[in-house]
Amino acid sequence: MAENSISTSSSRPVIMVTNDDGIDAPGLRALVEVLVASDRYDVQVCAPDSEKSAVSHSITWRNAVSVSRVEIEGATAYSVSGTPADCASLGISKALFPTIPDLVLSGINMGSNCGYHVVYSGTVGGAREAFFNGVPSLSISYDWAGGRSTIQDFKLGAEACLPLLNAVLTEIKNKTYPEAQRCFLNIDLPTNIANHKGYKVTKQGRSIIKMGWKQVISNTQGAKMLSTMTMENDSSAGAETTAASTTSEGPALFKREVKGAQIDGDDTDYKALQEGYITVTPLGALSRAEGDCESYFREWLPRVAAEFQSASASAL
Structure with missing residues:
Protein backbone atom coordinates (compact mmCIF):
# COMPACT_ATOMS: atom_id res chain seq x y z
CA MET A 1 0.00 0.00 0.00
CA ALA A 2 1.18 3.52 -0.74
CA GLU A 3 2.47 5.45 2.26
CA ASN A 4 0.09 8.00 3.75
CA SER A 5 1.50 11.50 3.22
CA ILE A 6 -0.84 13.20 5.75
CA SER A 7 1.78 13.10 8.46
CA THR A 8 0.92 15.98 10.80
CA SER A 9 -2.10 18.09 11.67
CA SER A 10 -0.58 21.03 9.79
CA SER A 11 0.01 19.11 6.56
CA ARG A 12 -2.23 19.88 3.62
CA PRO A 13 -3.61 16.75 1.98
CA VAL A 14 -2.49 16.18 -1.60
CA ILE A 15 -5.29 15.46 -4.07
CA MET A 16 -4.56 14.38 -7.63
CA VAL A 17 -7.26 14.83 -10.27
CA THR A 18 -7.62 12.95 -13.53
CA ASN A 19 -10.54 12.20 -15.88
CA ASP A 20 -11.47 10.72 -19.26
CA ASP A 21 -13.06 13.78 -20.90
CA GLY A 22 -9.69 15.50 -21.25
CA ILE A 23 -7.83 18.13 -19.28
CA ASP A 24 -9.87 20.99 -20.78
CA ALA A 25 -13.22 19.40 -19.90
CA PRO A 26 -15.55 21.59 -17.82
CA GLY A 27 -16.10 18.84 -15.26
CA LEU A 28 -12.42 18.57 -14.40
CA ARG A 29 -11.93 22.34 -14.43
CA ALA A 30 -14.89 22.86 -12.09
CA LEU A 31 -13.63 20.20 -9.69
CA VAL A 32 -10.15 21.70 -9.59
CA GLU A 33 -11.58 25.20 -9.16
CA VAL A 34 -13.62 24.13 -6.14
CA LEU A 35 -10.70 22.24 -4.58
CA VAL A 36 -8.37 25.20 -5.01
CA ALA A 37 -10.95 27.69 -3.74
CA SER A 38 -11.39 25.70 -0.51
CA ASP A 39 -7.69 26.37 0.27
CA ARG A 40 -7.44 23.05 2.09
CA TYR A 41 -5.47 20.91 -0.34
CA ASP A 42 -2.43 20.79 -2.56
CA VAL A 43 -3.96 20.03 -5.95
CA GLN A 44 -2.23 18.11 -8.73
CA VAL A 45 -3.70 17.35 -12.14
CA CYS A 46 -2.61 14.59 -14.51
CA ALA A 47 -5.24 14.12 -17.21
CA PRO A 48 -5.51 13.07 -20.87
CA ASP A 49 -4.73 15.73 -23.46
CA SER A 50 -7.93 14.87 -25.34
CA GLU A 51 -11.17 13.00 -24.76
CA LYS A 52 -10.71 9.36 -23.83
CA SER A 53 -14.29 8.41 -22.98
CA ALA A 54 -15.28 4.73 -22.80
CA VAL A 55 -11.70 3.45 -22.97
CA SER A 56 -12.27 1.50 -19.75
CA HIS A 57 -8.97 0.49 -18.13
CA SER A 58 -6.83 0.41 -21.27
CA ILE A 59 -3.19 1.38 -20.88
CA THR A 60 -0.34 2.45 -23.15
CA TRP A 61 2.10 -0.44 -23.14
CA ARG A 62 4.65 -0.37 -25.94
CA ASN A 63 5.02 3.34 -26.63
CA ALA A 64 6.04 6.33 -24.55
CA VAL A 65 3.43 8.92 -23.61
CA SER A 66 4.07 12.62 -24.06
CA VAL A 67 3.54 14.97 -21.12
CA SER A 68 3.07 18.74 -21.27
CA ARG A 69 2.73 21.32 -18.52
CA VAL A 70 -0.67 23.05 -18.47
CA GLU A 71 -1.53 26.26 -16.66
CA ILE A 72 -4.41 25.77 -14.22
CA GLU A 73 -4.60 28.39 -11.50
CA GLY A 74 -3.79 27.05 -8.06
CA ALA A 75 -2.76 23.59 -9.26
CA THR A 76 0.26 21.83 -10.72
CA ALA A 77 -1.09 20.33 -13.91
CA TYR A 78 0.07 18.15 -16.79
CA SER A 79 -1.66 16.78 -19.87
CA VAL A 80 -0.75 13.29 -21.05
CA SER A 81 -1.18 11.62 -24.42
CA GLY A 82 -2.31 8.40 -22.75
CA THR A 83 -5.45 6.97 -21.19
CA PRO A 84 -7.03 7.78 -17.81
CA ALA A 85 -5.35 4.70 -16.33
CA ASP A 86 -2.01 5.92 -17.73
CA CYS A 87 -2.58 9.32 -16.15
CA ALA A 88 -3.46 7.89 -12.76
CA SER A 89 -0.49 5.53 -12.83
CA LEU A 90 1.94 8.26 -13.86
CA GLY A 91 0.52 10.75 -11.38
CA ILE A 92 0.97 8.48 -8.37
CA SER A 93 4.34 7.07 -9.45
CA LYS A 94 6.54 9.92 -8.12
CA ALA A 95 8.04 10.13 -11.62
CA LEU A 96 6.01 13.28 -12.34
CA PHE A 97 5.12 14.70 -8.91
CA PRO A 98 7.42 14.55 -5.87
CA THR A 99 4.90 12.84 -3.58
CA ILE A 100 2.24 10.18 -3.77
CA PRO A 101 -1.18 11.84 -3.38
CA ASP A 102 -3.35 11.11 -0.38
CA LEU A 103 -6.41 10.83 -2.61
CA VAL A 104 -7.07 10.45 -6.35
CA LEU A 105 -10.22 11.89 -7.90
CA SER A 106 -11.29 10.94 -11.42
CA GLY A 107 -13.92 13.25 -12.95
CA ILE A 108 -16.23 15.01 -12.98
CA ASN A 109 -17.48 13.03 -15.98
CA MET A 110 -20.14 14.41 -18.33
CA GLY A 111 -22.66 11.61 -17.92
CA SER A 112 -23.40 9.03 -15.25
CA ASN A 113 -21.47 5.80 -14.79
CA CYS A 114 -23.77 3.21 -13.23
CA GLY A 115 -24.50 -0.47 -13.58
CA TYR A 116 -22.66 -2.42 -16.26
CA HIS A 117 -21.38 0.85 -17.76
CA VAL A 118 -18.84 1.01 -14.96
CA VAL A 119 -16.93 -1.58 -17.02
CA TYR A 120 -16.71 0.74 -20.06
CA SER A 121 -15.91 3.91 -18.13
CA GLY A 122 -12.53 5.58 -18.47
CA THR A 123 -13.48 7.73 -15.49
CA VAL A 124 -13.86 4.67 -13.30
CA GLY A 125 -10.71 3.23 -14.88
CA GLY A 126 -8.66 6.18 -13.63
CA ALA A 127 -9.84 5.65 -10.05
CA ARG A 128 -9.44 1.88 -10.34
CA GLU A 129 -5.80 2.28 -11.40
CA ALA A 130 -5.07 4.22 -8.21
CA PHE A 131 -6.90 1.49 -6.28
CA PHE A 132 -4.68 -1.14 -7.93
CA ASN A 133 -1.68 0.72 -6.53
CA GLY A 134 -3.01 1.15 -3.01
CA VAL A 135 -3.97 4.82 -3.23
CA PRO A 136 -7.47 5.78 -2.02
CA SER A 137 -9.58 6.98 -4.92
CA LEU A 138 -13.02 8.16 -6.03
CA SER A 139 -14.55 8.37 -9.49
CA ILE A 140 -17.14 11.13 -9.89
CA SER A 141 -19.74 11.44 -12.65
CA TYR A 142 -22.62 13.82 -13.28
CA ASP A 143 -25.87 12.66 -14.88
CA TRP A 144 -25.82 15.26 -17.66
CA ALA A 145 -29.14 15.74 -19.44
CA GLY A 146 -29.23 17.63 -22.71
CA GLY A 147 -31.46 20.70 -22.56
CA ARG A 148 -31.56 20.63 -18.74
CA SER A 149 -27.97 20.59 -17.54
CA THR A 150 -25.55 23.53 -17.65
CA ILE A 151 -21.83 23.91 -17.11
CA GLN A 152 -22.59 25.49 -13.72
CA ASP A 153 -23.90 22.10 -12.55
CA PHE A 154 -20.35 20.75 -12.49
CA LYS A 155 -19.37 23.33 -9.88
CA LEU A 156 -22.46 22.53 -7.82
CA GLY A 157 -21.56 18.85 -8.08
CA ALA A 158 -17.99 19.47 -6.97
CA GLU A 159 -19.21 21.48 -3.99
CA ALA A 160 -21.66 18.70 -3.09
CA CYS A 161 -18.75 16.24 -3.04
CA LEU A 162 -16.60 18.26 -0.63
CA PRO A 163 -18.13 16.75 2.54
CA LEU A 164 -17.37 13.29 1.19
CA LEU A 165 -13.80 14.19 0.27
CA ASN A 166 -13.14 15.82 3.63
CA ALA A 167 -14.59 12.84 5.48
CA VAL A 168 -12.47 10.39 3.48
CA LEU A 169 -9.31 12.43 4.10
CA THR A 170 -10.08 12.63 7.82
CA GLU A 171 -10.51 8.85 7.95
CA ILE A 172 -7.24 8.40 6.06
CA LYS A 173 -5.41 10.70 8.48
CA ASN A 174 -6.87 8.86 11.48
CA LYS A 175 -6.00 5.51 9.88
CA THR A 176 -9.63 4.40 10.14
CA TYR A 177 -10.41 4.37 6.42
CA PRO A 178 -10.67 0.90 4.79
CA GLU A 179 -7.38 -0.19 3.29
CA ALA A 180 -7.14 1.08 -0.27
CA GLN A 181 -6.69 -2.46 -1.58
CA ARG A 182 -10.20 -3.37 -0.42
CA CYS A 183 -12.35 -0.92 -2.39
CA PHE A 184 -12.68 2.47 -4.04
CA LEU A 185 -15.76 4.67 -4.39
CA ASN A 186 -17.82 5.46 -7.48
CA ILE A 187 -19.93 8.61 -7.01
CA ASP A 188 -22.74 9.66 -9.32
CA LEU A 189 -24.40 13.08 -9.10
CA PRO A 190 -28.08 13.47 -10.09
CA THR A 191 -29.17 15.78 -12.90
CA ASN A 192 -30.90 18.16 -10.50
CA ILE A 193 -27.81 18.48 -8.36
CA ALA A 194 -28.97 21.79 -6.86
CA ASN A 195 -31.86 19.94 -5.19
CA HIS A 196 -30.33 16.54 -4.54
CA LYS A 197 -31.87 14.35 -1.82
CA GLY A 198 -28.61 13.64 -0.01
CA TYR A 199 -26.06 10.86 -0.09
CA LYS A 200 -26.95 7.20 -0.43
CA VAL A 201 -24.73 4.12 -0.35
CA THR A 202 -25.74 1.86 -3.22
CA LYS A 203 -24.58 -1.28 -4.96
CA GLN A 204 -23.60 -1.59 -8.59
CA GLY A 205 -26.57 -2.77 -10.61
CA ARG A 206 -27.03 -4.29 -14.05
CA SER A 207 -28.39 -1.25 -15.89
CA ILE A 263 -32.87 -0.78 -16.11
CA ASP A 264 -32.25 -2.36 -12.73
CA GLY A 265 -34.74 -2.50 -9.89
CA ASP A 266 -34.55 -1.15 -6.36
CA ASP A 267 -31.47 -0.58 -4.21
CA THR A 268 -29.03 -0.07 -7.08
CA ASP A 269 -26.87 2.84 -8.19
CA TYR A 270 -28.90 3.81 -11.26
CA LYS A 271 -32.28 3.65 -9.53
CA ALA A 272 -31.13 5.81 -6.60
CA LEU A 273 -29.50 8.29 -8.98
CA GLN A 274 -32.75 8.72 -10.91
CA GLU A 275 -34.53 9.32 -7.61
CA GLY A 276 -32.25 12.31 -7.01
CA TYR A 277 -29.64 10.92 -4.62
CA ILE A 278 -25.88 11.35 -4.78
CA THR A 279 -24.93 7.69 -5.01
CA VAL A 280 -21.83 6.34 -3.27
CA THR A 281 -20.99 2.88 -4.57
CA PRO A 282 -18.02 0.90 -3.21
CA LEU A 283 -16.31 -1.03 -5.99
CA GLY A 284 -13.55 -3.59 -6.21
CA ALA A 285 -11.77 -5.16 -9.14
CA LEU A 286 -12.34 -8.92 -8.85
CA SER A 287 -14.75 -10.19 -11.51
CA ARG A 288 -16.49 -12.86 -9.47
CA ALA A 289 -19.49 -14.65 -10.96
CA GLU A 290 -22.81 -14.23 -9.19
CA GLY A 291 -25.09 -16.75 -7.55
CA ASP A 292 -24.34 -20.46 -7.81
CA CYS A 293 -22.24 -20.28 -10.99
CA GLU A 294 -19.08 -21.47 -9.24
CA SER A 295 -20.77 -24.53 -7.72
CA TYR A 296 -22.36 -25.34 -11.09
CA PHE A 297 -19.02 -25.35 -12.89
CA ARG A 298 -17.33 -27.34 -10.10
CA GLU A 299 -19.77 -30.13 -10.96
CA TRP A 300 -19.72 -29.46 -14.71
CA LEU A 301 -15.96 -29.60 -15.33
CA PRO A 302 -15.33 -33.16 -14.00
CA ARG A 303 -18.16 -34.40 -16.26
CA VAL A 304 -16.56 -32.71 -19.26
CA ALA A 305 -13.17 -34.22 -18.41
CA ALA A 306 -14.69 -37.68 -17.92
CA GLU A 307 -16.55 -37.54 -21.24
CA PHE A 308 -13.38 -36.42 -23.02
CA GLN A 309 -11.36 -39.29 -21.50
CA SER A 310 -14.09 -41.77 -22.42
CA ALA A 311 -14.23 -40.50 -25.99
CA SER A 312 -10.44 -40.65 -26.29
CA ALA A 313 -10.37 -44.24 -24.98
CA SER A 314 -13.06 -45.31 -27.45
CA ALA A 315 -11.08 -43.86 -30.35
CA LEU A 316 -8.05 -46.04 -29.59
Missing part, protein backbone atom coordinates in the same frame (compact mmCIF):
# COMPACT_ATOMS: atom_id res chain seq x y z
CA ILE A 208 -27.05 -0.85 -19.41
CA ILE A 209 -27.87 0.98 -22.63
CA LYS A 210 -28.51 -1.67 -25.27
CA MET A 211 -26.47 -0.93 -28.37
CA GLY A 212 -26.68 -2.05 -31.97
CA TRP A 213 -24.92 -1.12 -35.21
CA LYS A 214 -25.97 0.86 -38.28
CA GLN A 215 -24.18 1.16 -41.59
CA VAL A 216 -23.52 4.82 -42.43
CA ILE A 217 -21.94 6.87 -45.20
CA SER A 218 -20.11 9.35 -42.98
CA ASN A 219 -18.02 8.99 -39.86
CA THR A 220 -19.78 12.06 -38.42
CA GLN A 221 -23.24 10.51 -38.65
CA GLY A 222 -24.99 8.27 -36.19
CA ALA A 223 -25.16 8.26 -32.42
CA LYS A 224 -23.14 10.64 -30.30
CA MET A 225 -22.00 9.23 -26.96
CA LEU A 226 -21.90 11.76 -24.11
CA SER A 227 -20.82 9.17 -21.59
CA THR A 228 -20.90 5.46 -20.95
CA MET A 229 -24.39 5.74 -19.49
CA THR A 230 -25.95 8.60 -21.47
CA MET A 231 -26.74 8.35 -25.16
CA GLU A 232 -28.34 10.92 -27.44
CA ASN A 233 -29.22 10.52 -31.09
CA ASP A 234 -27.61 13.02 -33.40
CA SER A 235 -30.15 15.24 -35.17
CA SER A 236 -28.81 14.17 -38.54
CA ALA A 237 -29.43 10.47 -37.89
CA GLY A 238 -32.91 10.53 -39.38
CA ALA A 239 -31.60 11.66 -42.75
CA GLU A 240 -28.95 8.95 -42.89
CA THR A 241 -28.64 6.61 -45.83
CA THR A 242 -26.55 3.49 -45.70
CA ALA A 243 -23.23 3.07 -47.40
CA ALA A 244 -24.51 -0.05 -49.11
CA SER A 245 -27.26 1.92 -50.87
CA THR A 246 -24.83 4.37 -52.45
CA THR A 247 -21.64 2.55 -53.24
CA SER A 248 -20.01 -0.84 -52.98
CA GLU A 249 -16.46 0.50 -53.24
CA GLY A 250 -14.14 1.07 -50.31
CA PRO A 251 -14.52 0.00 -46.69
CA ALA A 252 -17.98 -0.06 -45.15
CA LEU A 253 -18.66 2.20 -42.15
CA PHE A 254 -20.68 1.11 -39.14
CA LYS A 255 -21.63 3.13 -36.08
CA ARG A 256 -23.26 2.21 -32.81
CA GLU A 257 -26.87 3.20 -32.19
CA VAL A 258 -29.15 2.99 -29.18
CA LYS A 259 -31.52 0.03 -29.24
CA GLY A 260 -33.03 0.42 -25.79
CA ALA A 261 -32.13 0.14 -22.12
CA GLN A 262 -32.01 -2.48 -19.40
Whole structure:
Protein backbone atom coordinates (compact mmCIF):
# COMPACT_ATOMS: atom_id res chain seq x y z
CA MET A 1 0.00 0.00 0.00
CA ALA A 2 1.18 3.52 -0.74
CA GLU A 3 2.47 5.45 2.26
CA ASN A 4 0.09 8.00 3.75
CA SER A 5 1.50 11.50 3.22
CA ILE A 6 -0.84 13.20 5.75
CA SER A 7 1.78 13.10 8.46
CA THR A 8 0.92 15.98 10.80
CA SER A 9 -2.10 18.09 11.67
CA SER A 10 -0.58 21.03 9.79
CA SER A 11 0.01 19.11 6.56
CA ARG A 12 -2.23 19.88 3.62
CA PRO A 13 -3.61 16.75 1.98
CA VAL A 14 -2.49 16.18 -1.60
CA ILE A 15 -5.29 15.46 -4.07
CA MET A 16 -4.56 14.38 -7.63
CA VAL A 17 -7.26 14.83 -10.27
CA THR A 18 -7.62 12.95 -13.53
CA ASN A 19 -10.54 12.20 -15.88
CA ASP A 20 -11.47 10.72 -19.26
CA ASP A 21 -13.06 13.78 -20.90
CA GLY A 22 -9.69 15.50 -21.25
CA ILE A 23 -7.83 18.13 -19.28
CA ASP A 24 -9.87 20.99 -20.78
CA ALA A 25 -13.22 19.40 -19.90
CA PRO A 26 -15.55 21.59 -17.82
CA GLY A 27 -16.10 18.84 -15.26
CA LEU A 28 -12.42 18.57 -14.40
CA ARG A 29 -11.93 22.34 -14.43
CA ALA A 30 -14.89 22.86 -12.09
CA LEU A 31 -13.63 20.20 -9.69
CA VAL A 32 -10.15 21.70 -9.59
CA GLU A 33 -11.58 25.20 -9.16
CA VAL A 34 -13.62 24.13 -6.14
CA LEU A 35 -10.70 22.24 -4.58
CA VAL A 36 -8.37 25.20 -5.01
CA ALA A 37 -10.95 27.69 -3.74
CA SER A 38 -11.39 25.70 -0.51
CA ASP A 39 -7.69 26.37 0.27
CA ARG A 40 -7.44 23.05 2.09
CA TYR A 41 -5.47 20.91 -0.34
CA ASP A 42 -2.43 20.79 -2.56
CA VAL A 43 -3.96 20.03 -5.95
CA GLN A 44 -2.23 18.11 -8.73
CA VAL A 45 -3.70 17.35 -12.14
CA CYS A 46 -2.61 14.59 -14.51
CA ALA A 47 -5.24 14.12 -17.21
CA PRO A 48 -5.51 13.07 -20.87
CA ASP A 49 -4.73 15.73 -23.46
CA SER A 50 -7.93 14.87 -25.34
CA GLU A 51 -11.17 13.00 -24.76
CA LYS A 52 -10.71 9.36 -23.83
CA SER A 53 -14.29 8.41 -22.98
CA ALA A 54 -15.28 4.73 -22.80
CA VAL A 55 -11.70 3.45 -22.97
CA SER A 56 -12.27 1.50 -19.75
CA HIS A 57 -8.97 0.49 -18.13
CA SER A 58 -6.83 0.41 -21.27
CA ILE A 59 -3.19 1.38 -20.88
CA THR A 60 -0.34 2.45 -23.15
CA TRP A 61 2.10 -0.44 -23.14
CA ARG A 62 4.65 -0.37 -25.94
CA ASN A 63 5.02 3.34 -26.63
CA ALA A 64 6.04 6.33 -24.55
CA VAL A 65 3.43 8.92 -23.61
CA SER A 66 4.07 12.62 -24.06
CA VAL A 67 3.54 14.97 -21.12
CA SER A 68 3.07 18.74 -21.27
CA ARG A 69 2.73 21.32 -18.52
CA VAL A 70 -0.67 23.05 -18.47
CA GLU A 71 -1.53 26.26 -16.66
CA ILE A 72 -4.41 25.77 -14.22
CA GLU A 73 -4.60 28.39 -11.50
CA GLY A 74 -3.79 27.05 -8.06
CA ALA A 75 -2.76 23.59 -9.26
CA THR A 76 0.26 21.83 -10.72
CA ALA A 77 -1.09 20.33 -13.91
CA TYR A 78 0.07 18.15 -16.79
CA SER A 79 -1.66 16.78 -19.87
CA VAL A 80 -0.75 13.29 -21.05
CA SER A 81 -1.18 11.62 -24.42
CA GLY A 82 -2.31 8.40 -22.75
CA THR A 83 -5.45 6.97 -21.19
CA PRO A 84 -7.03 7.78 -17.81
CA ALA A 85 -5.35 4.70 -16.33
CA ASP A 86 -2.01 5.92 -17.73
CA CYS A 87 -2.58 9.32 -16.15
CA ALA A 88 -3.46 7.89 -12.76
CA SER A 89 -0.49 5.53 -12.83
CA LEU A 90 1.94 8.26 -13.86
CA GLY A 91 0.52 10.75 -11.38
CA ILE A 92 0.97 8.48 -8.37
CA SER A 93 4.34 7.07 -9.45
CA LYS A 94 6.54 9.92 -8.12
CA ALA A 95 8.04 10.13 -11.62
CA LEU A 96 6.01 13.28 -12.34
CA PHE A 97 5.12 14.70 -8.91
CA PRO A 98 7.42 14.55 -5.87
CA THR A 99 4.90 12.84 -3.58
CA ILE A 100 2.24 10.18 -3.77
CA PRO A 101 -1.18 11.84 -3.38
CA ASP A 102 -3.35 11.11 -0.38
CA LEU A 103 -6.41 10.83 -2.61
CA VAL A 104 -7.07 10.45 -6.35
CA LEU A 105 -10.22 11.89 -7.90
CA SER A 106 -11.29 10.94 -11.42
CA GLY A 107 -13.92 13.25 -12.95
CA ILE A 108 -16.23 15.01 -12.98
CA ASN A 109 -17.48 13.03 -15.98
CA MET A 110 -20.14 14.41 -18.33
CA GLY A 111 -22.66 11.61 -17.92
CA SER A 112 -23.40 9.03 -15.25
CA ASN A 113 -21.47 5.80 -14.79
CA CYS A 114 -23.77 3.21 -13.23
CA GLY A 115 -24.50 -0.47 -13.58
CA TYR A 116 -22.66 -2.42 -16.26
CA HIS A 117 -21.38 0.85 -17.76
CA VAL A 118 -18.84 1.01 -14.96
CA VAL A 119 -16.93 -1.58 -17.02
CA TYR A 120 -16.71 0.74 -20.06
CA SER A 121 -15.91 3.91 -18.13
CA GLY A 122 -12.53 5.58 -18.47
CA THR A 123 -13.48 7.73 -15.49
CA VAL A 124 -13.86 4.67 -13.30
CA GLY A 125 -10.71 3.23 -14.88
CA GLY A 126 -8.66 6.18 -13.63
CA ALA A 127 -9.84 5.65 -10.05
CA ARG A 128 -9.44 1.88 -10.34
CA GLU A 129 -5.80 2.28 -11.40
CA ALA A 130 -5.07 4.22 -8.21
CA PHE A 131 -6.90 1.49 -6.28
CA PHE A 132 -4.68 -1.14 -7.93
CA ASN A 133 -1.68 0.72 -6.53
CA GLY A 134 -3.01 1.15 -3.01
CA VAL A 135 -3.97 4.82 -3.23
CA PRO A 136 -7.47 5.78 -2.02
CA SER A 137 -9.58 6.98 -4.92
CA LEU A 138 -13.02 8.16 -6.03
CA SER A 139 -14.55 8.37 -9.49
CA ILE A 140 -17.14 11.13 -9.89
CA SER A 141 -19.74 11.44 -12.65
CA TYR A 142 -22.62 13.82 -13.28
CA ASP A 143 -25.87 12.66 -14.88
CA TRP A 144 -25.82 15.26 -17.66
CA ALA A 145 -29.14 15.74 -19.44
CA GLY A 146 -29.23 17.63 -22.71
CA GLY A 147 -31.46 20.70 -22.56
CA ARG A 148 -31.56 20.63 -18.74
CA SER A 149 -27.97 20.59 -17.54
CA THR A 150 -25.55 23.53 -17.65
CA ILE A 151 -21.83 23.91 -17.11
CA GLN A 152 -22.59 25.49 -13.72
CA ASP A 153 -23.90 22.10 -12.55
CA PHE A 154 -20.35 20.75 -12.49
CA LYS A 155 -19.37 23.33 -9.88
CA LEU A 156 -22.46 22.53 -7.82
CA GLY A 157 -21.56 18.85 -8.08
CA ALA A 158 -17.99 19.47 -6.97
CA GLU A 159 -19.21 21.48 -3.99
CA ALA A 160 -21.66 18.70 -3.09
CA CYS A 161 -18.75 16.24 -3.04
CA LEU A 162 -16.60 18.26 -0.63
CA PRO A 163 -18.13 16.75 2.54
CA LEU A 164 -17.37 13.29 1.19
CA LEU A 165 -13.80 14.19 0.27
CA ASN A 166 -13.14 15.82 3.63
CA ALA A 167 -14.59 12.84 5.48
CA VAL A 168 -12.47 10.39 3.48
CA LEU A 169 -9.31 12.43 4.10
CA THR A 170 -10.08 12.63 7.82
CA GLU A 171 -10.51 8.85 7.95
CA ILE A 172 -7.24 8.40 6.06
CA LYS A 173 -5.41 10.70 8.48
CA ASN A 174 -6.87 8.86 11.48
CA LYS A 175 -6.00 5.51 9.88
CA THR A 176 -9.63 4.40 10.14
CA TYR A 177 -10.41 4.37 6.42
CA PRO A 178 -10.67 0.90 4.79
CA GLU A 179 -7.38 -0.19 3.29
CA ALA A 180 -7.14 1.08 -0.27
CA GLN A 181 -6.69 -2.46 -1.58
CA ARG A 182 -10.20 -3.37 -0.42
CA CYS A 183 -12.35 -0.92 -2.39
CA PHE A 184 -12.68 2.47 -4.04
CA LEU A 185 -15.76 4.67 -4.39
CA ASN A 186 -17.82 5.46 -7.48
CA ILE A 187 -19.93 8.61 -7.01
CA ASP A 188 -22.74 9.66 -9.32
CA LEU A 189 -24.40 13.08 -9.10
CA PRO A 190 -28.08 13.47 -10.09
CA THR A 191 -29.17 15.78 -12.90
CA ASN A 192 -30.90 18.16 -10.50
CA ILE A 193 -27.81 18.48 -8.36
CA ALA A 194 -28.97 21.79 -6.86
CA ASN A 195 -31.86 19.94 -5.19
CA HIS A 196 -30.33 16.54 -4.54
CA LYS A 197 -31.87 14.35 -1.82
CA GLY A 198 -28.61 13.64 -0.01
CA TYR A 199 -26.06 10.86 -0.09
CA LYS A 200 -26.95 7.20 -0.43
CA VAL A 201 -24.73 4.12 -0.35
CA THR A 202 -25.74 1.86 -3.22
CA LYS A 203 -24.58 -1.28 -4.96
CA GLN A 204 -23.60 -1.59 -8.59
CA GLY A 205 -26.57 -2.77 -10.61
CA ARG A 206 -27.03 -4.29 -14.05
CA SER A 207 -28.39 -1.25 -15.89
CA ILE A 208 -27.05 -0.85 -19.41
CA ILE A 209 -27.87 0.98 -22.63
CA LYS A 210 -28.51 -1.67 -25.27
CA MET A 211 -26.47 -0.93 -28.37
CA GLY A 212 -26.68 -2.05 -31.97
CA TRP A 213 -24.92 -1.12 -35.21
CA LYS A 214 -25.97 0.86 -38.28
CA GLN A 215 -24.18 1.16 -41.59
CA VAL A 216 -23.52 4.82 -42.43
CA ILE A 217 -21.94 6.87 -45.20
CA SER A 218 -20.11 9.35 -42.98
CA ASN A 219 -18.02 8.99 -39.86
CA THR A 220 -19.78 12.06 -38.42
CA GLN A 221 -23.24 10.51 -38.65
CA GLY A 222 -24.99 8.27 -36.19
CA ALA A 223 -25.16 8.26 -32.42
CA LYS A 224 -23.14 10.64 -30.30
CA MET A 225 -22.00 9.23 -26.96
CA LEU A 226 -21.90 11.76 -24.11
CA SER A 227 -20.82 9.17 -21.59
CA THR A 228 -20.90 5.46 -20.95
CA MET A 229 -24.39 5.74 -19.49
CA THR A 230 -25.95 8.60 -21.47
CA MET A 231 -26.74 8.35 -25.16
CA GLU A 232 -28.34 10.92 -27.44
CA ASN A 233 -29.22 10.52 -31.09
CA ASP A 234 -27.61 13.02 -33.40
CA SER A 235 -30.15 15.24 -35.17
CA SER A 236 -28.81 14.17 -38.54
CA ALA A 237 -29.43 10.47 -37.89
CA GLY A 238 -32.91 10.53 -39.38
CA ALA A 239 -31.60 11.66 -42.75
CA GLU A 240 -28.95 8.95 -42.89
CA THR A 241 -28.64 6.61 -45.83
CA THR A 242 -26.55 3.49 -45.70
CA ALA A 243 -23.23 3.07 -47.40
CA ALA A 244 -24.51 -0.05 -49.11
CA SER A 245 -27.26 1.92 -50.87
CA THR A 246 -24.83 4.37 -52.45
CA THR A 247 -21.64 2.55 -53.24
CA SER A 248 -20.01 -0.84 -52.98
CA GLU A 249 -16.46 0.50 -53.24
CA GLY A 250 -14.14 1.07 -50.31
CA PRO A 251 -14.52 0.00 -46.69
CA ALA A 252 -17.98 -0.06 -45.15
CA LEU A 253 -18.66 2.20 -42.15
CA PHE A 254 -20.68 1.11 -39.14
CA LYS A 255 -21.63 3.13 -36.08
CA ARG A 256 -23.26 2.21 -32.81
CA GLU A 257 -26.87 3.20 -32.19
CA VAL A 258 -29.15 2.99 -29.18
CA LYS A 259 -31.52 0.03 -29.24
CA GLY A 260 -33.03 0.42 -25.79
CA ALA A 261 -32.13 0.14 -22.12
CA GLN A 262 -32.01 -2.48 -19.40
CA ILE A 263 -32.87 -0.78 -16.11
CA ASP A 264 -32.25 -2.36 -12.73
CA GLY A 265 -34.74 -2.50 -9.89
CA ASP A 266 -34.55 -1.15 -6.36
CA ASP A 267 -31.47 -0.58 -4.21
CA THR A 268 -29.03 -0.07 -7.08
CA ASP A 269 -26.87 2.84 -8.19
CA TYR A 270 -28.90 3.81 -11.26
CA LYS A 271 -32.28 3.65 -9.53
CA ALA A 272 -31.13 5.81 -6.60
CA LEU A 273 -29.50 8.29 -8.98
CA GLN A 274 -32.75 8.72 -10.91
CA GLU A 275 -34.53 9.32 -7.61
CA GLY A 276 -32.25 12.31 -7.01
CA TYR A 277 -29.64 10.92 -4.62
CA ILE A 278 -25.88 11.35 -4.78
CA THR A 279 -24.93 7.69 -5.01
CA VAL A 280 -21.83 6.34 -3.27
CA THR A 281 -20.99 2.88 -4.57
CA PRO A 282 -18.02 0.90 -3.21
CA LEU A 283 -16.31 -1.03 -5.99
CA GLY A 284 -13.55 -3.59 -6.21
CA ALA A 285 -11.77 -5.16 -9.14
CA LEU A 286 -12.34 -8.92 -8.85
CA SER A 287 -14.75 -10.19 -11.51
CA ARG A 288 -16.49 -12.86 -9.47
CA ALA A 289 -19.49 -14.65 -10.96
CA GLU A 290 -22.81 -14.23 -9.19
CA GLY A 291 -25.09 -16.75 -7.55
CA ASP A 292 -24.34 -20.46 -7.81
CA CYS A 293 -22.24 -20.28 -10.99
CA GLU A 294 -19.08 -21.47 -9.24
CA SER A 295 -20.77 -24.53 -7.72
CA TYR A 296 -22.36 -25.34 -11.09
CA PHE A 297 -19.02 -25.35 -12.89
CA ARG A 298 -17.33 -27.34 -10.10
CA GLU A 299 -19.77 -30.13 -10.96
CA TRP A 300 -19.72 -29.46 -14.71
CA LEU A 301 -15.96 -29.60 -15.33
CA PRO A 302 -15.33 -33.16 -14.00
CA ARG A 303 -18.16 -34.40 -16.26
CA VAL A 304 -16.56 -32.71 -19.26
CA ALA A 305 -13.17 -34.22 -18.41
CA ALA A 306 -14.69 -37.68 -17.92
CA GLU A 307 -16.55 -37.54 -21.24
CA PHE A 308 -13.38 -36.42 -23.02
CA GLN A 309 -11.36 -39.29 -21.50
CA SER A 310 -14.09 -41.77 -22.42
CA ALA A 311 -14.23 -40.50 -25.99
CA SER A 312 -10.44 -40.65 -26.29
CA ALA A 313 -10.37 -44.24 -24.98
CA SER A 314 -13.06 -45.31 -27.45
CA ALA A 315 -11.08 -43.86 -30.35
CA LEU A 316 -8.05 -46.04 -29.59
